[in-house]
Amino acid sequence: xxxxxxxxxxxxxxxxxxxxxxxxxxxxxxxxxxxxxxxxxxxxxxxxxxxxxxxxxxxxxxxxxxxxxxxxxxxxxxxxxxxxxxxxxxxxxxxxxxxxxxxxxxxxxxxxxxxxxxxxxxxxxxxxxxxxxxxxxxxxxxxxxxxxxxxxxxxxxxxxxxxxxxxxxxxxxxxxxxxxxxxxxxxxxxxxxxxxxxxxxxxxxxxxxxxxxxxxxxxxxxxxxxxxxxxxxxxxxxxxxxxxxxxxxxxxxxxxxxxxxxxxxxxxxxxxxxxxxxxxxxxxxxxxxxxxxxxxxxxxxxxxxxx
Amino acid sequence: xxxxxxxxxxxxxxxxxxxxxxxxxxxxxxxxxxxxxxxxxxxxxxxxxxxxxxxxxxxxxxxxxxxxxxxxxxxxxxxxxxxxxxxxxxxxxxxxxxxxxxxxxxxxxxx
Ligand code: FES
Ligand SMILES: [Fe+2]
Numbered sequence: 001x002x003x004x005x006x007x008x009x010x011x012x013x014x015x016x017x018x019x020x021x022x023x024x025x026x027x028x029x030x031x032x033x034x035x036x037x038x039x040x041x042x043x044x045x046x047x048x049x050x051x052x053x054x055x056x057x058x059x060x061x062x063x064x065x066x067x068x069x070x071x072x073x074x075x076x077x078x079x080x081x082x083x084x085x086x087x088x089x090x091x092x093x094x095x096x097x098x099x100x101x102x103x104x105x106x107x108x109x110x111x112x113x114x115x116x117x118x119x120x121x122x123x124x125x126x127x128x129x130x131x132x133x134x135x136x137x138x139x140x141x142x143x144x145x146x147x148x149x150x151x152x153x154x155x156x157x158x159x160x161x162x163x164x165x166x167x168x169x170x171x172x173x174x175x176x177x178x179x180x181x182x183x184x185x186x187x188x189x190x191x192x193x194x195x196x197x198x199x200x201x202x203x204x205x206x207x208x209x210x211x212x213x214x215x216x217x218x219x220x221x222x223x224x225x226x227x228x229x230x231x232x233x234x235x236x237x238x239x240x241x242x243x244x245x246x247x248x249x250x251x252x253x254x255x256x257x258x259x260x261x262x263x264x265x266x267x268x269x270x271x272x273x274x275x276x277x278x279x280x281x282x283x284x285x286x287x288x289x290x291x292x293x294x295x296x297x298x299x300x301x302x303x304x305x306x307x
Numbered sequence: 308x309x310x311x312x313x314x315x316x317x318x319x320x321x322x323x324x325x326x327x328x329x330x331x332x333x334x335x336x337x338x339x340x341x342x343x344x345x346x347x348x349x350x351x352x353x354x355x356x357x358x359x360x361x362x363x364x365x366x367x368x369x370x371x372x373x374x375x376x377x378x379x380x381x382x383x384x385x386x387x388x389x390x391x392x393x394x395x396x397x398x399x400x401x402x403x404x405x406x407x408x409x410x411x412x413x414x415x416x417x418x
Contacts, residue, residue, distance in 0.1 A: 017366060017384040062387040064367030238364035261367020261386070305362040305370055307386070 010072035021259035031145030053103035055151035064307035070119035114158025115209030148217035157206035198249035214263035348402035378411035
């Protein structure tokens with residue numbers, strides 16, 4: 001099947017308490033490239049293996065957390081179609097003008113039942129620092145820090161997980177690849193994919209809405225996770241947990257926090273998902289293994305600390 | 308009554324001092340040595356002390372919130388939603404953003 005509709009996560013706009021500290025973290029430690037800085041102070045960044053103009057936007061603010069997560073859709077026709085469908089479901093849609101972020105076409109924007117703002121767009125200019133395409137070497141200049149390949153997914157916390165799930169499945173064409181379920185069928189955590197990845201967006205049930213659990217970056221392999229851990233210790237980055245592996249998605253992972261307290265992940269691996277694959281289900285007694293396959297138990301910080 | 312004295316500063320101005328002070332936690336007997344250039348939370352963690360919950364360590368999540376009852380201190384950037392301006396005046400702070408400039412008496416609070 002060709003990839004249609006919503007193609008992939010496009011970018012996340014993250015609030016940081018100090019831009020100076022955030023830059024050191026995202027640029028020098030995670031290894032993103034700074035693409036440009038806006039007149040309003042927002043900094044646009046991308047991983048070395050991404051083609052589009054940017055995938056992470058940092059905005060200095062007196063609060064931490066996530067402003068919005070955006071997905072790239074196939075084309076303008078799809079964008080219009082999603083707008084109609086959202087409106088038909090009674091969901092308010094905002095229009096964000098071309099160029100509100102550099103290189104980005106018009107966006108439509110809505111707030112999901114879990115309180116999170118999501119944007120959709122069809123167009124983004126290519127970065128001049130994107131991967132090589134002619135007799136392409138691995139990279140233009142050697143990757144830095146943790147050598148993040150791309151912005152990969154977000155995990156978000158909010159109360160009406162079922163409501164947000166419905167929008168992503170019924171309107172935006174996502175599939176639930178995996179979930180954690182209570183005995184009575186209540187969904188505690190859901191993992192949604194719009195393509196062939198094990199997840200592009202994950203949601204966890206939590207009493208407070210519009211919370212960020214983590215912004216995740218893909219790295220090449222398990223060895224890269226070790227190298228990330230070395231960097232975390234060397235530069236005294238606040239570590240949450242890992243290196244370890246998830247039962248869910250099977251990804252290998254390490255979690256840490258940016259200097260404003262937003263959780264980041266670098267991960268590698270995970271299975272491929274294809275349309276028609278059944279949903280993998282974790283029952284509550286196995287939730288420890290689902291989240292941390294080796295530790296086989298949850299920790300309070302991972303479950304409760306969000307921005 | 309000494310009262311708390313909080314000297315605002317930006318993270319990068321590094322007015323931290325290496326000098327060691329003591330932290331007293333209300334209702335606990337121990338005196339905890341704490342150098343002025345380590346956050347109170349980091350210092351507790353390094354000593355294996357678990358009085359204060361450890362979250363993001365970056366002033367964003369709010370789980371390490373405490374109240375300084377007396378003593379001089381500085382704080383680095385904290386999320387305003389976690390400690391409001393009014394609370395700051397009353398000595399509330401996030402332990403991960405809290406640096407001693409003198410002996411501190413701290414009250415633990417349940418989040
Ligand atoms: S540990 Fe998150 S604010 Fe201090
Ligand atoms: Fe993740």
